[in-house]
Amino acid sequence: MRYPVKQDVLVEARRPAQGRSKQTKWEYQCESCKEWFLGKEVQVDHIEECGNMDDMNRFIGTLFCESDNLRVVCLGCHRVKTS
Numbered sequence: 001m002r003y004p005v006k007q008d009v010l011v012e013a014r015r016p017a018q019g020r021s022k023q024t025k026w027e028y029q030c031e032s033c034k035e036w037f038l039g040k041e042v043q044v045d046h047i048e049e050c051g052n053m054d055d056m057n058r059f060i061g062t063l064f065c066e067s068d069n070l071r072v073v074c075l076g077c078h079r080v081k082t083s
Contacts, residue, residue, distance in 0.1 A: 005067050006044045013042075013072035032077035045073045045081065 010028065015036070017024040027036045047069050050062040062069070073081070 003064065005065070006070060009044050009067050009070045009072060010039075010042075012067075028072050030074040030077055031071040032073050032081075035074065037074045042072050042074050043078050044070050045078055047071055 013028045013031070014026040015029070017027045018036075020027065020038075024038065027038060028042045029036050030042065046062065046065065048062060048065075050059050053059050
């Protein structure tokens with residue numbers, strides 16, 4: 001969860017919270033539907049799937065990728081993509 005590249009992708013997708021409680025500092029834009037969500041409502045998604053662990057080298061290489069293979073999506077869009 002603390003992979004620095006994932007944190008960089010989240011920082012790029014955020015803005016100061018608008019119209020929310022003062023306790024909410026940031027909101028994040030889903031790259032798929034373009035709506036704004038709280039941090040607990042988004043996930044960092046791999047654009048190119050990691051695959052399965054049958055090919056461990058490919059799996060690890062894709063899992064720990066650069067930011068060009070990652071995007072921020074809301075839970076709903078992530079559910080649609082992965083199913």
